[in-house]
Amino acid sequence: MNKEIKKIAVLTSGGDAPGMNAAIRSVVRASAYHQLECVGVYRGFQGMIEGEFVDLDARSVKNTVNRGGTFLKSARSKDFMHKEGREKAYANLKKNNVDALVAIGGDGTFTGATIFGKEFNFPVVGIPGTIDNDINGTDFTIGYDTALNTVIEAIDKIRDTASSHDRLFLVEVMGRDAGDIALNSGIGAGAEEILIPEEDMGTDRLLESLKRSRKSGKTSSIIVVAEGDQIGKNIGQLADFIQTNLTEYEVKVTVLGHIQRGGSPSCYDRVLASRLGVGAVDALLDGKSHIMIGVQHKKVVQVPFEFAINGEKEIDKELIRVADIMSI
């Protein structure tokens, strides 16, 4: 065990995700379990620079496991991109006698953590908290499962009105670079078509497919569109195009937006967050640094930051086939 570590700081950074509170709670309680002190940093790296720290013990985090958002708040920090900012942050950690840092967030967070950790030879471990599931080396990121459930519940509601009115709905979900949310929620919600950044369907093929479904007897349809998809990027324009060319339907657009980031985390995300928090403290005590704690095939694993950040997740071809078959 790393005897040097007596006090751990924990922060959340980047876009918030359901389950971040559960992850903070886990880091705090795992610290208490190992009789370490724990301190929370508000507003991610920016709060570290500005010295916004709060002492946290096992009781401080009660009734947080089920709360959406992050009570430590999150922010993106421009100051942390500059050495001057990072030096202030380091000074604040030292002033507060912090020996190690757990950073909960996505690839931006891990990039910042890597630079910071190497610059000051400071132990840093990351926990993947983002709804986008776009981190390499972990099967799931905290918040992703909850976001999927939020999306399908919303689309289930939209389907009620779609099928009452023989309408075609374009539903935009999050995913600037990754189609995971669109693809999984599209299958889960029984979407007719799913448009993702990784594949450019083209408007002609989309139209052909919609016409075919209409002929096969479908009277209403849901199209799930990832915000980063080529033809779906301008979703209003796409809707107009379809409406013009497919007059049998009344075409409507719904952009789900920020409801996807909130809500009480699913059981899966709460358990995942609890496991990764414990794993993060274990790793620090074991002398590890510059790694992310993830989950692979149901086991907690340690992944170098470089791998977590740089690798590119590929879209699952099997899922695309399943989506195609389901919308027959």
Next chain:
Amino acid sequence: MNKEIKKIAVLTSGGDAPGMNAAIRSVVRASAYHQLECVGVYRGFQGMIEGEFVDLDARSVKNTVNRGGTFLKSARSKDFMHKEGREKAYANLKKNNVDALVAIGGDGTFTGATIFGKEFNFPVVGIPGTIDNDINGTDFTIGYDTALNTVIEAIDKIRDTASSHDRLFLVEVMGRDAGDIALNSGIGAGAEEILIPEEDMGTDRLLESLKRSRKSGKTSSIIVVAEGDQIGKNIGQLADFIQTNLTEYEVKVTVLGHIQRGGSPSCYDRVLASRLGVGAVDALLDGKSHIMIGVQHKKVVQVPFEFAINGEKEIDKELIRVADIMSI
């Protein structure tokens, strides 16, 4: 009892609302209870014109009380605005031996029903089914309570991310002419400000108020905007205006859209729908026509169509005061 009535038709028309299925089910079962035949009409008045009828008995409507949307589907019918269309509709009713009609919908539905009923001296009773709660003579319309719960659940999620990031969110809810959904969901969701069509706040007053709240220590805010509000009509423009003038916040927009029309109805809406369906069949058997069945002070009442349509509901000043006090 009106011995003439042996067969009742039921339809849903206009915008769909959660609880419409429960209302159809109630009309069907109340008909069965009184040993009347019942027939459903697809797609509202349009289906009546096109002769889309389906026989419904007590078992046909099982497992529908909890379903969103309307399994009879709904539509707006231009043909029904012309005498020719209505004559076809009347002929179809006669051909199917229908003696009376129950029309579930909003003011457009009741307007059509009034004209049709008078034109052919045909018994018609209405049931208020619309999320807008904008019908005179009934305390609540079917679907309104469910829509309010859908809105606050969505805003609860948005608040998670708003308070994690110190953001100001503009959330657009339904309500082209009526601010009921905005006002009630705004209070329920703890909104900072609520913008409704009935009151023009003006951008200056809004800005003053937001600045005051910020000073009072609020770090994130939700503004609920009815789609018909004067300054909120162009919600993107309003967001830009606020962002320009209130740089402390990051301003974001979410348009809830059609999720507000769907979902499994609340208990209140299911019970209301069940009561009004029974009341509609009772009224027809009692020889009544050209009335809407509503609820006032927990009692089922009968209201002339003219009153239901023409009266204008006023916004509740007490609620506006409560909203002001809650956002102190």
Next chain:
Amino acid sequence: MNKEIKKIAVLTSGGDAPGMNAAIRSVVRASAYHQLECVGVYRGFQGMIEGEFVDLDARSVKNTVNRGGTFLKSARSKDFMHKEGREKAYANLKKNNVDALVAIGGDGTFTGATIFGKEFNFPVVGIPGTIDNDINGTDFTIGYDTALNTVIEAIDKIRDTASSHDRLFLVEVMGRDAGDIALNSGIGAGAEEILIPEEDMGTDRLLESLKRSRKSGKTSSIIVVAEGDQIGKNIGQLADFIQTNLTEYEVKVTVLGHIQRGGSPSCYDRVLASRLGVGAVDALLDGKSHIMIGVQHKKVVQVPFEFAINGEKEIDKELIRVADIMSI
């Protein structure tokens, strides 16, 4: 305005109900609005005796409107039944310069509040917070609407498994003396039979009815049982009786229990709580005391404690008829 009142205490007492936090929040913010001080009392009357007070300002109650339970906690107090206990409570109010009390709870709470208020000539106003909806003089109590939704969501789930297996389910819901929850949730959930304390159906009639339904083609059934119903009191025994006499079904029992008391309040309960809290502070400032703030026909009203407690609510015959017709 009552210039004497400068500081208000607020407490929750008796069984907890969703929306109690929203009611506390409203009393606190209405106090702030009128520039009064506000103090919370933990654990109801018991905390008043033991001097557990906490200062509350407008910011103390942020993010509470959507929380179930009561952050001031609740308890039943035996000590408050004795003069000695009440004298201690009064002394603590004086010591804390409290000029008036708002008590949120049910009839037990109002009974205690009446005695206390008269004994010490101390201004007390009540707010009805109980899931049972068994208070006279108000159309709804805070928490009732939420409890109904919790019950129907649970029964919707049970119906999935009931209809998958051709089972008959007895579902016990709260209601020792009042059948309101059973009757409304039974209609909302599409129950076959609803057993309530106000009516003794008798096992023979129940059995006859179930046999009739089975013959009419129903393959699964839900019976909603209020815990205080005559034949449903011993629900295991009732299940055995039905199983013995109706072997076509597999009979199962589910007791919903305490999940009915929890959960995020519905929009209706949040708005009701907000309105009643404002009404309570208004009433105190207006020199009123020994009254409950309720809602009748959508208006906030003031009701003497005596009326609220002693009156007996009757079960709505129309609802019983609707329930009968719906289960045809």
Next chain:
Amino acid sequence: MNKEIKKIAVLTSGGDAPGMNAAIRSVVRASAYHQLECVGVYRGFQGMIEGEFVDLDARSVKNTVNRGGTFLKSARSKDFMHKEGREKAYANLKKNNVDALVAIGGDGTFTGATIFGKEFNFPVVGIPGTIDNDINGTDFTIGYDTALNTVIEAIDKIRDTASSHDRLFLVEVMGRDAGDIALNSGIGAGAEEILIPEEDMGTDRLLESLKRSRKSGKTSSIIVVAEGDQIGKNIGQLADFIQTNLTEYEVKVTVLGHIQRGGSPSCYDRVLASRLGVGAVDALLDGKSHIMIGVQHKKVVQVPFEFAINGEKEIDKELIRVADIMSI
């Protein structure tokens, strides 16, 4: 490809689970995709014996992906345990020109399917549908994820009232032989203690632990109890024991029961069901039989029935440690 297979039958058997409808739908649509006919069998093996078949095409299964339960219904069949019953079943399959069977269920289902398949040399593929997650060779069974979410949502509600009243709640969840639901939902719901069949804690150790927590400042507690746990089997007795020995708390019991089997499936379960249904049809066309389609490390896999049934899943020691640390 197995050219022999032109018609596939699908059935659900054993305890129902959320997502079974999504699995049926997937088998039906995958059949349609491969231009095979598909027929549903009602009530599992019993319906196969009694010849209850229904033709299913791609449109028959619309709007089923989000429905709880199983529209094909499920049952346990004693007749299928006898050769005579199975011979009738086989004759019915032949009469309906069925070439292969997909059986959705748990270990009982697979045991029956194995015997049947070998007896008549009939192609059978299984899909794991059970909330218990007690099948070997698949990381998850369909329905398990949904059940976990149902449990934590219920416990979240119970916690509201537990913490309002300083109570200790024993919450019984499903799991006669396997503690997976208890362990995961216990961590997810922030339980103080989790009692599972795989570990016998003993009442003394439980009591010690509860006393320690009380001293550490906890004022309310949730204990999650799997129905098959040694000391939790008689949950009423356990509650009495704790109440007698730990008088500071008020001890309450809630048995969640059959709500755990119902409800709209989670996104994970819908996607899993969709993938496994496609995998089952693929396997049959590929000439495979006597296997279960499962998921391992995010990939669809084929597992011999023998392995799926006989293997014993071990409880995850890491999860037990996480649970211990979280309840510090």
